[in-house]
Amino acid sequence: MAAADIRFKLNTGAEIPALGLGTWKSEPGEVTRAVSHAIKCGYRHIDTALVYGNESEVGQGIKEAIDSGIVKREDLFVTTKLWCSFHARVEEGLDESLKNLGLDYVDLYLMHWPVAMNPKGNHNIFPKLADGSRDMDHNHSYIDTYKSMEKLVGTGKTRAIGVSNFSVEYLEKLLPQVSIVPAVNQIENHPSLPQQEIVDFCNQKGIHITAYSPLGSTGSPLFSAEPIVAVAQKRGVTPATVLLSWHIARGSSVLAKSVTPARIEANRNDLIKLDAEDVATIKKYSDDLAARKSFTRYVFPPFGTDMGFPDKK
Secondary structure (H helix, E strand, C coil): CCHHHCEEECCCCCEEECEEEECCCCCCCCHHHHHHHHHHCCCCEEECCHHHCCHHHHHHHHHHHHHCCCCCHHHCEEEEEECHHHCCCHHHHHHHHHHHHCCCCECEEEECCCCCECCCCCCCCCCECCCCCECECCCCCHHHHHHHHHCCHHHCCECCEEEECCCHHHHHHHHHHCCCCCCEEEEECECCECCHHHHHHHHHHCCEEEEECCCCCCCCHHHHCHHHHHHHHHHCCCHHHHHHHHHHHCCCEEEEECCCHHHHHHHHHCCCCCCHHHHHHHHHHHHHHHHCCCCCCCCCCCCHHHHCCCCCC
8 A cells, every 4th residue: 555545544434544645824815726736636634723713715626626526525534623713612613614614514523722712802712801812811721721622522413523733731730631533633743753752642642643833844854854855865756755654653643734746746646655774763863862852843833831831842
């Protein structure tokens, strides 16, 4: 089986395609074409979120692919996410996403971050305080949010639920108090932020990892990191291909974000199966970063201190 066609089984019994199209920060007006093209060239996993502001375009791209006969709805794995200002109105958040997407259900609904924002603030998505900081709702527990999400599974509006940006600490507090183990934890993940502790914990608990920002940042130093370049040269591929393939070798699904047709195709068609030596080379690179305490986090939201992120490192 080609690397791009690998699927991983979730704790629900469903399968998630190893490669997904990420749509975060994709520019308005480009998303529909990107989604439609991705499906046409073989992608079956599409990831979006209410806060991205592009669910309608994602839905239109899916509709174009279905209407043209490329796929049936059941062939696709569609993920969207509950935004922080909807923690106290979970079903409303999902209903809004389904309306935007033009779908009857999603395959996976994730809690985007384990922190709540004021649902009655001065903005539906980004409520702010007078000083410009995010208007957080510190009285609403993410555990209560997840319990509300559990009720969605029986409605048929989502096939599975999960979490995103959860650390071991957050999961350790959550799991004893809920009845449905999250199917997925979607996290920032790349060799300069391998998050091995949370990856190992999720593997032990049967929670699948999906990696976002797999290349680090735009123009990532990872592209020129000596071990990544060495593996790329050995295998005759680009560093980007090595970085995407690394996640699949770890047993994680990975989101490749692009709106450029040629890049969308390359991200899928150039994927390779890394061998044990390749994986060991990249692991040594991550281990060396750990020894120097120089991991780098590229996704640092304005409310990061509420998550326990001390800084961007």
